[in-house]
Amino acid sequence: MKKILSLLLASGVMLMSGCDGDFEELNKDPNAATAEIFNPAYLFTSSQLFSSRGDNGTSLHYAEPFVQQFATLSDAGTFDFFGDKYVYNKGGSESLWKNTFNPGTGGSKLLEDALVLSKDKPELSNLYNMARIWKTLIYHRLTDMYGDVPYSEANLGYYTQNYKPKYDTQKDIYYSMLSELEDAIGKLDASKGPVTADIIYAGDVAKWKKFGYSLMLRLGMRLQKVEPATAEAWVKKAFAGGVFTSVDDNAFVRFPDKTGANQALVNEDSWTLSVSGPNPGKISATFFNFLKSRNDPRLKYTVAVYTDPAKASTKNTDPAIQKGMPNGFNLVTIKSDPSYDNSNPAGGHQYSGINRDIYAKLDGPRMLITYGEVQLMLAEAAVRGWITGDAAAFYKNGVTGAMKNLAKYEATAVITDAEINTYLTANPFVGTADKEKAYEQINSQYWAACFMNGLEAFANVRRSGYPKLTPINYPSNETDGTYPRRLRYPEDEPVLNDVNYKAAVARQGADNFKTRVWWDKQ
Incomplete structure (x- = not known):
């Protein structure tokens, strides 16, 4: 036993003396990621x-x-x-x-x-x-x-x-x-x-x-x-x-x-699951009416009625039956609202939902910041006198960019130049004489341009105060x-x-x- 111990000790001394110069290398974690072995x-x-x-x-x-x-x-x-x-x-x-x-x-x-x-x-x-x-x-x-x-x-x-x-x-x-x-x-x-x-x-x-x-x-x-x-x-x-x-x-x-074959990716993008499921949220009457009252060409690509949301075959885009859902109601109280048709067997599904063919695609884009938003911000900056340039031109570019953006979601969702020009003629820039009116118009369009980018829409509504939204006072809400x-x-x-x-x-x-x-x- 003593002989074996002596041999082990001797071997240890030899090993230590023989690799002293490489001791730091031996102590490196081989699994540690570095830029040399792992591309950041x-x-x-x-x-x-x-x-x-x-x-x-x-x-x-x-x-x-x-x-x-x-x-x-x-x-x-x-x-x-x-x-x-x-x-x-x-x-x-x-x-x-x-x-x-x-x-x-x-x-x-x-x-x-x-x-x-x-x-x-x-x-x-x-x-x-x-x-x-x-x-x-x-x-x-x-x-x-x-x-x-x-x-x-x-x-x-x-x-x-x-x-x-x-x-x-x-x-x-x-x-x-x-x-x-x-x-x-x-x-x-x-x-x-x-x-x-x-x-x-x-x-x-x-x-x-x-x-x-x-x-x-x-x-x-x-x-x-x-x-x-x-x-x-x-x-x-x-x-x-x-x-x-x-x-x-x-x-x-x-x-x-x-x-949708890669279930891991589908699960990561739970957004798609939320807007394409059988009980998605409906388009708010506030947003729906903003588009419809201005004959906005985006409306035809944004909303659809699914009387049975679990079945794509029930989709109807006929403008005659389209309507937005007022905010702040539940399954019981909505029945007393003038917008609700009690004779419609679809119940809450009589209201327009998101057009899933455009916005619920598994390979669809997730917009982070767009040309339309940028041009509308420049329009406001020009009204404020912070930059040189024509506020009306920036506004036109912003609205045009926001409408052209739909084709990024779906190639067939093309809003033509003629449609955009018709819209801009009917809804011209209000000018800079009344700055507050200009801010309201610009930021209301910004709100529309941020559809499906709720984080940015919410931030800019708080920042600008526009569009002017009527707060909801639902029982047990968090804001009084x-x-x-x-x-x-x-x-x-x-x-x-x-x-x-x-x-x-x-x-x-x-x-x-x-x-x-x-x-x-x-």
Whole structure:
């Protein structure tokens, strides 16, 4: 036994002395991801896909009904489209937050890893700076919906061992995002080659610059109420830099599963499941009447009546039977509304729903920011005197771009130039003499242009005040009948991140639907 022990000890000494120079190499984790053995571009691709998917809980079921583009007859806050009545639904209120921070499929963690792995590597410079721009897209939507959120310390637990990130103030987040955009755009360099893993623009640097400046314009406009001078400065910078110039610049992700064979992708894009199921929300009368009263050519592609929503064969697009559902009713109270036909056996399905052939396609686009939106923001900026240019021309471009955008959803949904010109002739720009009327017209069109992008529609309604929506005062609602300003933080945050959660609430205001975010100054 002593002899065996001596041999083992001797062998150990020989092994240690023989490999002393490679000790650090032996202690490296062979499974650890590094830029040398793992391409961070793959993480970037996944982040783009996951963070652009349809968020059915927050964007579709809360924000879209908040802005009265959808309505529902459900009344317990436990069904889809609960934002119709400002009631609280845990899953819906938490959805965007959870989808953002989910470590595997949330987008922000994958992106943070891509940033860490590509930073300070010249050959990955374009990837790194595109990821910085994408990070702004992710976080501006999050902070717009909740207010103060983890940002500067978020998703860094593996690298810093800080698993309870602070909630940055929304002001600090916005200032950081704008600075990050400016720096990242300036460092994009076409001579360094494309980022082939990019599923938005296939690595086209020129288009990424336009995307970055268009986001800068959106963020700058968001500050209009709270810091108008700051807003003006960033809007001017974005306009001078070069924003979208056609619908071909639109930023969107098209989900790559036309047949639905890949169930994992279908499940990830739960948006499609929500609008194509047997009991989807209906088109709000507010939105329906806005389109119909103006003879808007988008109406024929937007709505349809499915007297039996489980069967596509029951679809009817005859304008004579189309009507929007008023917000704020349930299965019982709707029967007393003049719009309800008690003799119709379809019941609540007598109201128009979304045209699923256009908006519920498994390979459909998820719009993030469009040319139409950008031109309408420029129209408002021109009315404010922040930029040079013809507000009427920007307005015309915005409406035209929004109508042309439908063909991105479905190739046959073409609105012709003649139809657009007829619409613009019948609904001309009101001019700049009465600025408030101009703001109302521009932002009402912006609201229409953001159909199916509830996060942006809700943010801009709060920012601009238009269109003027009549708040819903449904029993047991979260706002006492006032218009909602944000959503609640997830219920587990006071436990998982108690100190920082409490600091954010103390600083921002009560954690409820009524508290305004920083830029939503009263």
